[in-house]
Amino acid sequence: MEVKSNLDDLRDLVERFMEEMALARYRAGAGLGEAGAVDSVIRRHNSLMDPAILEMVAEESGTEEAGVSDELRRALLFLHLDEEARPSTERLMAEMRKARLRVSGEDIPFLDSSRRIDAEGDRRKRALIALARANKVAEWEPILQHRLARLDEKSREMGRKGYGALLETESGFDLAALEGQIGEFLARTQDLYREVFSWLMKSRLGMDPADAEHHDLRRAFRGEEFDSLLSEGQLLTALSNFTRAIQIDLQAAGRIEFDLEDRPGKQSRPFFSRVRVPDQIILTAAPRRGHAHIRAWLHELGHSLHYAYTSERVGFEGRLLGDNSVTEAFGFLMERLALEPRWLKRFAGMDEPVPFVQFASAHRLYRLRRAAAQYQFELRLYREGVSTSLADEYRVRLSEACLCMVPRAFYLFNISPHLYSARHLRGWILEAMLHRHLVHYFEEDWFRNPRAGQFLIRLWAEGQEGGADRIASQIGAESLDLQPLIEDFEKKF
Numbered sequence: 001m002e003v004k005s006n007l008d009d010l011r012d013l014v015e016r017f018m019e020e021m022a023l024a025r026y027r028a029g030a031g032l033g034e035a036g037a038v039d040s041v042i043r044r045h046n047s048l049m050d051p052a053i054l055e056m057v058a059e060e061s062g063t064e065e066a067g068v069s070d071e072l073r074r075a076l077l078f079l080h081l082d083e084e085a086r087p088s089t090e091r092l093m094a095e096m097r098k099a100r101l102r103v104s105g106e107d108i109p110f111l112d113s114s115r116r117i118d119a120e121g122d123r124r125k126r127a128l129i130a131l132a133r134a135n136k137v138a139e140w141e142p143i144l145q146h147r148l149a150r151l152d153e154k155s156r157e158m159g160r161k162g163y164g165a166l167l168e169t170e171s172g173f174d175l176a177a178l179e180g181q182i183g184e185f186l187a188r189t190q191d192l193y194r195e196v197f198s199w200l201m202k203s204r205l206g207m208d209p210a211d212a213e214h215h216d217l218r219r220a221f222r223g224e225e226f227d228s229l230l231s232e233g234q235l236l237t238a239l240s241n242f243t244r245a246i247q248i249d250l251q252a253a254g255r256i257e258f259d260l261e262d263r264p265g266k267q268s269r270p271f272f273s274r275v276r277v278p279d280q281i282i283l284t285a286a287p288r289r290g291h292a293h294i295r296a297w298l299h300e301l302g303h304s305l306h307y308a309y310t311s312e313r314v315g316f317e318g319r320l321l322g323d324n325s326v327t328e329a330f331g332f333l334m335e336r337l338a339l340e341p342r343w344l345k346r347f348a349g350m351d352e353p354v355p356f357v358q359f360a361s362a363h364r365l366y367r368l369r370r371a372a373a374q375y376q377f378e379l380r381l382y383r384e385g386v387s388t389s390l391a392d393e394y395r396v397r398l399s400e401a402c403l404c405m406v407p408r409a410f411y412l413f414n415i416s417p418h419l420y421s422a423r424h425l426r427g428w429i430l431e432a433m434l435h436r437h438l439v440h441y442f443e444e445d446w447f448r449n450p451r452a453g454q455f456l457i458r459l460w461a462e463g464q465e466g467g468a469d470r471i472a473s474q475i476g477a478e479s480l481d482l483q484p485l486i487e488d489f490e491k492k493f
């Protein structure tokens with residue numbers, strides 16, 4: 001197929017590609033996938049991978065009457081980068097699927113090793129699984145290095161000074177400003193986290209916090225005793241009570257499908273798929289237990305509601321592209337319901353929600369600090385390029401943020417796609433601002449107020465148009481403000 005010169009056609013092509021890809025990925029994650037389905041979507045849309053498209057788009061953007069928005073240009077740019085990295089990404093996936101860990105005569109699939117670490121009460125055995133996992137990941141370092149090298153080369157082919165330089169100009173937000181905010185967040189929550197961490201280690205594992213390793217922290221955060229307090233069945237009941245009170249249609253008039261049945265090959269982590277925005281959104285979850293699972297479920301629901309309520313009048317860019325910090329904020333806002341004692345009492349029938357809320361809030365603080373350190377590390381990686389000294393940098397940074405020893409082997413394994421860690425961090429900051437606004441106008445129990453429901457529906461209707469700054473301005477702020485997030489934690493403990 002020839003490169004289309006008509007830009008509307010190009011927009012349609014990208015939209016169709018995204019739809020077909022979302023459907024293929026949904027089917028793969030839901031255990032319904034046919035082998036090679038994702039490949040065949042890419043083959044069908046081969047014309048989008050033509051380097052001439054990038055040249056054409058670069059020429060057409062940045063002018064007054066430009067037919068190509070920054071969002072579309074960036075989407076194509078990152079599509080080309082993903083395509084360049086795809087062979088290494090797929091090789092890593094294949095390795096992960098077949099890898100087994102031998103621990104004390106037991107054979108553990110690599111993909112089950114995280115769950116096993118969380119569940120293992122015997123510290124010696126847990127440490128051995130964690131060590132075997134880290135050793136396995138270290139074997140994949142050459143694949144991960146190769147992947148980054150491909151991204152770097154491709155960026156240079158596109159006339160940039162490297163992948164890091166490309167991220168600096170094409171992420172669409174000020175990387176250094178976020179770095180400053182994140183540094184402040186880590187500093188200002190340090191004492192609070194030290195207390196929380198010490199309480200967790202002593203009360204849950206009976207151990208000296210100074211001796212804790214990362215696998216101990218994972219074990220402490222499993223929290224089995226909360227499993228029966230908020231099961232998936234209770235969650236569904238709570239959600240239907242909640243949405244009735246706030247007057248939001250949980251299914252968005254049929255635009256959200258729920259795929260909740262158990263099925264071999266179904267991914268254990270909940271995920272959402274935007275097959276068509278706003279008409280066909282699928283929330284997929286396998287029945288599992290645990291506070292982290294329930295919160296991940298709520299998070300994906302937040303994304304699903306956001307996209308299913310996006311107005312069809314919003315253009316392609318605002319519906320499918322743009323700043324994902326916006327949708328992350330809505331994900332975190334729904335996730336927060338499991339941290340609201342009044343929501344848990346009223347809708348989930350939890351009599352004594354406070355211990356659960358404290359535990360889940362501690363976990364949230366840990367995740368945020370970890371993501372903050374991860375972002376700092378990723379910036380350093382992109383500024384300096386890969387070197388083995390960076391593995392030590394990773395260990396030190398992450399260990400300082402989490403207050404326990406994080407193995408260095410994960411330094412390339414855990415990096416987020418195209419600095420996505422920043423979208424989560426900006427989403428968390430924006431969510432705390434939104435939450436403060438909701439409480440200010442609709443009071444502490446905003447979640448049972450239909451006017452709050454209307455307010456959210458209005459925000460969702462605009463999709464991601466205007467990015468995080470648009471939402472900030474709609475709630476009376478000039479830009480992303482860290483203060484509400486910090487105060488949020490100070491109030492929780």
Ligand SMILES: [Zn+2]
Pocket residue numbers: 299303327328331
């Ligand atoms: Zn998310």
